[in-house]
Amino acid sequence: MVKGPGLYTDIGKRARDLLYRDYQGDHKFTITTYSPTGVAITSSGTKKGDLFLADVNTQIKRNNITTDIKVDTSSNLSTTIVVDEPAPGLKAILSFKVPDQRAGKLELQYLHDYAGISTSIGLTANPVVNFSGVLGTNSTAIGTDVSFDTKTGNFTKYNAGISFSNADLIAAFALNDKGETLNASYYHIVKPLTNTSVGAEVNHSFSTNENTITVGTQHALDPFTTVKARVNNLGKANALIQHEWRPKSLVTISGEVDTKAVEKSAKFGLALALKP
Numbered sequence: 001m002v003k004g005p006g007l008y009t010d011i012g013k014r015a016r017d018l019l020y021r022d023y024q025g026d027h028k029f030t031i032t033t034y035s036p037t038g039v040a041i042t043s044s045g046t047k048k049g050d051l052f053l054a055d056v057n058t059q060i061k062r063n064n065i066t067t068d069i070k071v072d073t074s075s076n077l078s079t080t081i082v083v084d085e086p087a088p089g090l091k092a093i094l095s096f097k098v099p100d101q102r103a104g105k106l107e108l109q110y111l112h113d114y115a116g117i118s119t120s121i122g123l124t125a126n127p128v129v130n131f132s133g134v135l136g137t138n139s140t141a142i143g144t145d146v147s148f149d150t151k152t153g154n155f156t157k158y159n160a161g162i163s164f165s166n167a168d169l170i171a172a173f174a175l176n177d178k179g180e181t182l183n184a185s186y187y188h189i190v191k192p193l194t195n196t197s198v199g200a201e202v203n204h205s206f207s208t209n210e211n212t213i214t215v216g217t218q219h220a221l222d223p224f225t226t227v228k229a230r231v232n233n234l235g236k237a238n239a240l241i242q243h244e245w246r247p248k249s250l251v252t253i254s255g256e257v258d259t260k261a262v263e264k265s266a267k268f269g270l271a272l273a274l275k276p
Contacts, residue, residue, distance in 0.1 A: 005141035007109065007116045008132035011161040012172035015185035018199040019216045019230050023238050024254045024269030031274045076100070096123065116143070126151035139165050168192075180207055195220040235260035240269075248275035 027047040034040050040059040045052065055072035068080045076097055083092040089111045096104035104123030110116070116134040121127050127150055134143030140163070147157035161174035168189040175182055182204045190196045196219045203212040216230030229239040240254035252271040258264055 003138055004111055004113045005116050005134045005136040005138065005143070006111070007118050008134050008143045008145045008159075008161065009118075010116070011134070011141065011143060011163045012170075012174060012183065012185045012201075014170050015172065015187040015199040015201055018187060018197060018218060018228070019201055019214050022228065022242060022252055022254070022271075023230075023240055023256075024252060024271045025256065025267050026269055028269075028271040030272070032276070034276060078103075093120075113137075116141075128156065130157075141165075181205055195226065231259075249273060 028044065029046075030042060030044045032040055032042045038061065042057045042059070043054070044057070045054040047053075053073055055070050057068060057070040060067045060069075064084045064086070066082045066084070068078075068082075070076075070078045072078075076099075078095070078097045080093065080095040086092060091109040091111075093107040093109070094105075095107075102122070102124055105120050106123060107118065107120035109118045114135065114137060118130075118132045120130045122129075128147055129150060130145075130147045132143060132145040134141050136142055142162045143160070145157065145159040145161075146155060148154075149156050155178075158178055159174060159176045161172060163170060163172040165171075170185075170187040172185045173183070183201065185199065185201045187199045188197060190198060196217070198215070198217045200213070200215045202214075204210075212232060212234065214230055214232040216228065218226060218228040220226050224244040226242045227240070228242075229237075231237045235258055236256060237259055238254065238256045240252055242250055242252040244250050250271070250273045252269075254269045254271075256267040256269075
């Protein structure tokens with residue numbers, strides 16, 4: 001386990017990763033190459049129906065500074081600069097996008113044995129300011145996530161969450177959407193040797209009094225092959241198989257069926273990631 005409570009985004013993360021990570025409804029291809037000087041160049045292409053999206057990302061690492069520069073098919077140029085530990089426990093992140101000048105943001109993260117803090121401010125004349133903080137340990141953590149729009153003078157987001165963890169079980173509760181939604185999640189490692197785990201998530205909307213329940217599981221068939229499955233109370237069932245056919249190179253095949261509308265065609269996704 002990671003020492004300390006982590007950041008607010010870590011509350012419920014293990015359950016979210018189990019239930020949603022790597023499921024792919026489109027066709028995606030990613031290839032990464034490295035130059036002799038250590039520069040990483042990653043090219044990605046995604047086919048969404050009749051639409052094809054692509055981008056090229058260049059990552060440069062020097063000492064404790066990592067710079068990512070990405071260009072996509074919409075002519076957007078995105079840059080992210082990460083300075084890791086300019087002081088103990090501190091991380092600074094500067095990001096901006098051209099031509100969307102409103103996307104610029106400066107973020108500071110601080111991790112301590114008993115606290116995790118993240119604060120960011122938009123690089124505009126009237127920025128949105130975000131603050132999230134967590135107090136506790138690696139077994140119990142409580143935190144909040146708040147955003148304030150200086151232009152309108154309104155809070156655009158305020159969430160709160162709590163998590164409980166031990167060696168093989170994590171439970172988390174969060175009040176989101178300005179108190180309109182209650183989220184509860186559960187993650188349990190059943191068998192560490194085969195990476196077998198189960199998880200569940202319940203979302204309750206106070207405004208509509210509706211519940212969305214999702215349960216899922218994963219299991220490693222061998223050290224290089226993992227299968228996952230999930231289903232929710234809306235009748236959507238998903239499954240995937242992911243195989244590491246060479247170190248760091250993955251192929252993932254996933255599918256989705258609507259059990260309440262079996263006359264509809266099933267959806268299939270394919271993701272191929274190649275790294276040297």
